[in-house]
Amino acid sequence: MPDPTPYDAVLLVCFGGPEKPEDVVPFLENVTRGRGIPRERLEEVGEHYFRFGGRSPINDLNRELRRAVEEDLRGRGLDLPVFWGNRNWDPYLTDTVREIREAGHRRVACFLTSAYSSYSGCRQYRENLADALAGSDSEGVLQLDRLRHYFNHPGFVEPMVDATLTALSELPERQRNDTVVLFVTHSIPDSMNDASGRHGERLGGAYVDQHRSVAQLVADRVRRETGSRVRHELVFCSRSGPPQVPWLEPDVGDRIGELAKEGVPAVVVVPIGFIADHMEVIYDLDTEAAEAAKEAGIGFVRAATAGIDPRFVAVVGDLLLERAAVERGEAPERPALGSLGPSWDVCPAGCCANPRAQRPACCGSD
Ligand SMILES: CC1=C(CCC(=O)O)c2cc3nc(cc4[nH]c(cc5[nH]c(cc1n2)c(C)c5CCC(=O)O)c(CCC(=O)O)c4C)C(CCC(=O)O)=C3C
Ligand SMILES: [Fe+2]
Known part of the structure; x- marks a missing residue:
């Protein structure tokens, strides 16, 4: 037991x-x-x-x-x-x-x-x-x-690999090699990314680094299992905040429009930033991005979330x-895929700092 x-x-x-x-x-x-x-x-x-x-x-x-x-x-x-x-x-x-x-x-x-x-x-x-x-x-x-x-636990990554394979299989076979897989997450202000987490010895940038790592892991597995050469990119949804403040880009809808102009026949949209079908997924992706794809005349399939x-x-x-x-002082196995390794149990001082004010927080060393 x-x-x-x-x-x-x-x-x-x-x-x-x-x-x-x-x-x-x-x-x-x-x-x-x-x-x-x-x-x-x-x-x-x-x-x-x-x-x-x-x-x-x-x-x-x-x-x-x-x-x-x-x-x-x-x-x-x-x-x-x-x-x-x-x-x-x-x-x-x-x-x-x-x-x-x-x-x-x-x-x-x-x-x-x-x-x-x-x-x-x-x-x-x-x-x-x-x-x-x-x-x-x-x-x-x-x-x-x-x-x-x-983010890099096999129990989170494996369902996304399967979901991406399923989504690709829903496209006509002749389109698959030229399909672009768009891994999507919530946009955040650039300044919030700069303050996020820890990467090696350096504080900051973890939000994008972690998503890039997951996107690479899933895409490599999909290419290996299908033998296809699908390209992949990391894109963002749900930008908020005033227009003069920089947030992570490109926006998923904008990118779909550009890819259509380049002649890409279809996109598979994989919401790696969300664990389930939140409003961002059912509105920003299934409604808005799907509409952008339709207008641009490009195929669109949204992959399932882990749920x-x-x-x-x-x-x-x-x-x-x-x-x-x-x-209890033991040294358990800590499963993690990709190169970032298992994340910390206790957040290091300054990790994910609040850009506005310092407030008391649990579970960290500050
Ligand atoms: C990184 C991130 C996650 C993922 C991590 C996590 O899961 O926490 C997330 C999740 C979610 N965000 C959600 C909803 C909203 N997020 C907003 C606003 C914002 N999100 C931000 C970031 C994130 N958000 C940011 C930087 C803002 C600007 C304001 C601020 O600095 O805080 C706003 C305000 C209106 C707007 O500006 O869009 C709404 C309504 C829901 C519920 C959806 C549902 O109902 O199914 C969920 C799961
Ligand atoms: Fe943190």
């Missing part, structure tokens, strides 16, 4: 989303408080949610993930409860952390539903955890440990057991 000691609970740490039309504006206010996002952008993003009845898919996806992780743990003889809390919508992390403390748990393994290093996907969640401890009177009683980044693929679900339990062993 695997040993989860010292952990007695798991917490899924998520972004959250609206569930009905009345939620949309207050949700957007939560997300963008103090962020300097232009009014027009907010109205535009509000429309994306209203188009889907005011309901984001994200909370239902996280409910499914929670159920699947619990089942996976049970299957291994681990009877730890799996809790779920959000940054921006009900159930809020502060309420969940209070519930965890009141249930008598003391040491919690936290799984962030963001696979990469950035302020949005890492340190901001660590700040949310510090706020939740303080806001629920749990400081000094409960210890929250963040499980390491899993509740059993290999991805198992990553939570695998990382929990790995970290538990580390905390």
Whole structure:
């Protein structure tokens, strides 16, 4: 029987989303408080949610993930409860952390539903955890440990390899060799990338480096398994913020237009930046980018996200057991594909620094 000691609970740490039309504006206010996002952008993003009845898919996806992780743990003889809390919508992390403390748990393994290093996907969640401890009177009683980044964990990469192969197989055979695989992630400000994570001895740039590594891994495997010579690129979606601030480019829709002009017959769009079919995926890719492809007269297939693929679900339990062993002073195997190696358990000082203000954060050495 695997040993989860010292952990007695798991917490899924998520972004959250609206569930009905009345939620949309207050949700957007939560997300963008103090962020300097232009009014027009907010109205535009509000429309994306209203188009889907005011309901984001994200909370239902996280409910499914929670159920699947619990089942996976049970299957291994681990009877730890799996809790779920959000940054921006009900159930809020502060309420969940209070519930965890009141249930008598003391040491919690936290799984962030963001696979990469950035302020949005890492340190901001660590700040949310510090706020939740303080806001629920749990400081000094409960210890929250963040499980390491899993962008290069085989359980995250393998489902993306299969999804890319499946997407390619949906295109007419004569187009496959000349198809371009566009790996897509959320755009962030250049300054946020410059401050993200750690790469070797150097702080910063990890967001793009990690995505490039995943894109290369998946593309190499796809070329090997199909014997085709498909090209691949990393592109971005969901740019926000004022136009004068530089964000990561190129935009997926712009790139699709350019590739069509070059005579590329089709693109496969692989959302490596998202673990499930979030609003960015169903709106920015399935709606907007698909439309761009149609207008440009180029084939378009969007590959599936990891979702509740059993290999991805198992990553939570695998990382929990790995970290538990580390905390007991053992040296477990730490699976990681590609050249970046397994990510750190505890974020180094300055990792994913907040460009605006320094705030208390859990799970780091600062
Ligand atoms: C890196 C990254 C991830 C991936 C990592 C992670 O998962 O955390 C992510 C995820 C998500 N982003 C989401 C939604 C939004 N993000 C926004 C705004 C922003 N995102 C940013 C970055 C990221 N975002 C940034 C730098 C901003 C600018 C404001 C700021 O500096 O914070 C806005 C405001 C409007 C707009 O400007 O678009 C919304 C509504 C949803 C929910 C989707 C659903 O409902 O299914 C999810 C999972
Ligand atoms: Fe970090």
